[in-house]
Amino acid sequence: MLELKNISKTFSTGFIPKKVTALNSLSLFVNPGEVYAFLGPNGAGKTTTIKIILGIVSANSGSIKINGVDFKDRKSRQNIGYLPDQPYFYDDLTPVEYLKFTGKLYGMSGNEIKQKTEELLELVGLKGKEKQRLRSYSRGMLQRLGMAQALIHDPKLLILDEPMTGLDPVGRKEFRDLILSLKERGKTIFFSSHILADAEMISDRVGILHRGKLVRETELFELQNEKNRSLEIAFQFFSGQDVPANKPPLEIELFDQSGIIHINDQNSVFDAVHWVEESGGTILSISPKRKSLEDIFLEEMKN
Numbered sequence: 001m002l003e004l005k006n007i008s009k010t011f012s013t014g015f016i017p018k019k020v021t022a023l024n025s026l027s028l029f030v031n032p033g034e035v036y037a038f039l040g041p042n043g044a045g046k047t048t049t050i051k052i053i054l055g056i057v058s059a060n061s062g063s064i065k066i067n068g069v070d071f072k073d074r075k076s077r078q079n080i081g082y083l084p085d086q087p088y089f090y091d092d093l094t095p096v097e098y099l100k101f102t103g104k105l106y107g108m109s110g111n112e113i114k115q116k117t118e119e120l121l122e123l124v125g126l127k128g129k130e131k132q133r134l135r136s137y138s139r140g141m142l143q144r145l146g147m148a149q150a151l152i153h154d155p156k157l158l159i160l161d162e163p164m165t166g167l168d169p170v171g172r173k174e175f176r177d178l179i180l181s182l183k184e185r186g187k188t189i190f191f192s193s194h195i196l197a198d199a200e201m202i203s204d205r206v207g208i209l210h211r212g213k214l215v216r217e218t219e220l221f222e223l224q225n226e227k228n229r230s231l232e233i234a235f236q237f238f239s240g241q242d243v244p245a246n247k248p249p250l251e252i253e254l255f256d257q258s259g260i261i262h263i264n265d266q267n268s269v270f271d272a273v274h275w276v277e278e279s280g281g282t283i284l285s286i287s288p289k290r291k292s293l294e295d296i297f298l299e300e301m302k303n
């Protein structure tokens with residue numbers, strides 16, 4: 001549905017021009033029907049990538065195909081719905097007027113717009129709020145209206161730039177559910193984020209961008225398998241007993257008379273349990289260690 005090949009972009013800024021490399025030979029693809037999370041810290045190059053896909057910013061080199069159509073061809077953008085990182089809404093309009101305005105920009109007829117508006121307000125959960133002016137809308141409601149706007153011309157691919165940033169937990173949950181219901185309707189969704197937990201809950205694949213380079217691209221289930229490879233063994237020595245001095249070569253975190261052994265290699269589980277029991281300690285629990293997307297993200301940042 002979306003394929004980027006070796007996209008590079010440098011900006012030159014300042015009075016005495018200085019070159020900033022925003023993207024360095026970025027390649028990635030998004031399959032039809034997939035939810036792809038494009039992750040990276042601020043300044044990584046996410047917005048620049050999105051603007052290049054949309055033709056708002058031009059790349060120095062590289063090529064892009066959208067649903068098989070070259071991005072230099074204007075027709076490629078007929079299949080994209082876009083929600084910018086800082087969408088602008090006209091305060092004085094009602095949602096119905098706002099969607100009429102965007103529908104007209106896409107050259108839709110009055111009848112088509114009317115039909116779509118009704119369907120989309122229902123879909124994004126704004127039914128019953130049609131009469132309110134946007135001035136009175138919450139951030140979450142505006143963001144859902146932004147999604148309706150992106151969907152008005154029934155695109156196959158949705159590109160959302162930090163759609164959940166600035167939303168409260170309820171707003172985030174509603175937005176995640178909305179993304180999943182669009183996936184069910186067969187849409188392909190590419191969204192950028194630095195909110196890793198949101199990505200973990202809804203995406204099929206993630207790409208991690210750091211200083212304009214894709215440092216990691218993986219399927220979410222692979223990350224989840226990685227999580228299960230490590231274990232934590234919690235133990236305790238009851239009062240009067242000292243933690244033995246002869247510690248095995250394991251990663252042990254001690255807190256007075258209790259501790260946690262971090263196991264990264266299944267073979268050392270036995271050694272750990274053996275050591276605790278031999279020393280007169282008690283095993284409190286053995287649990288799989290959850291390696292979050294954040295852990296993986298931080299590991300990549302270090303490299």
Ligand SMILES: Nc1ncnc2c1ncn2[C@@H]1O[C@H](COP(=O)(O)OP(=O)(O)O)[C@@H](O)[C@H]1O
Nearest residue numbers: 011013020022041042043044045046047048049
């Ligand atoms: N119009 C521009 N002029 C100069 N530098 C820019 C411009 N847009 C982005 N940059 C720089 O490119 C880098 C990537 O920015 P951006 O794509 O906005 O990152 P992200 O969306 O991941 O936070 C940053 O160093 C930013 O300062």
Ligand SMILES: [Mg+2]
Nearest residue numbers: 046047085162
């Ligand atoms: Mg950005």
